[in-house]
Amino acid sequence: WGTEIDINAVDDEYFESPVGNKVYAWLQINASKFGFCQPYTQRELRSGKGFNEEKWHWSYKKLSDPILQEFIKIYSNQMIGDFKGYKEVRRIDLLSEYILSINTCN
Numbered sequence: 001w002g003t004e005i006d007i008n009a010v011d012d013e014y015f016e017s018p019v020g021n022k023v024y025a026w027l028q029i030n031a032s033k034f035g036f037c038q039p040y041t042q043r044e045l046r047s048g049k050g051f052n053e054e055k056w057h058w059s060y061k062k063l064s065d066p067i068l069q070e071f072i073k074i075y076s077n078q079m080i081g082d083f084k085g086y087k088e089v090r091r092i093d094l095l096s097e098y099i100l101s102i103n104t105c106n
Contacts (some may be wrong), residue, residue, distance in 0.1 A: 012023035037105030
């Protein structure tokens with residue numbers, strides 16, 4: 001939605017380092033104080049659905065939550081088109097499997 005930020009690195013290797021691990025621990029404790037939520041947590045915590053965990057990816061909830069709610073109201077798989085392979089993508093329940101399966105930090 002344009003409401004997300006990637007912090008420090010976009011790979012797990014950084015966050016497995018001592019410095020990256022410390023940064024991630026701080027984010028888990030403090031990011032919500034500034035209105036941020038980690039949407040892609042461990043898949044096991046989200047019924048195995050959605051994208052893999054992204055420790056670097058954080059969403060600004062004050063903006064992303066209302067946009068998500070509006071998107072849910074208008075979404076249809078028929079909106080997906082105009083690219084090679086779109087018919088295969090339409091067979092996936094994107095709303096349930098990927099969009100609604102995010103961690104909402106409620």
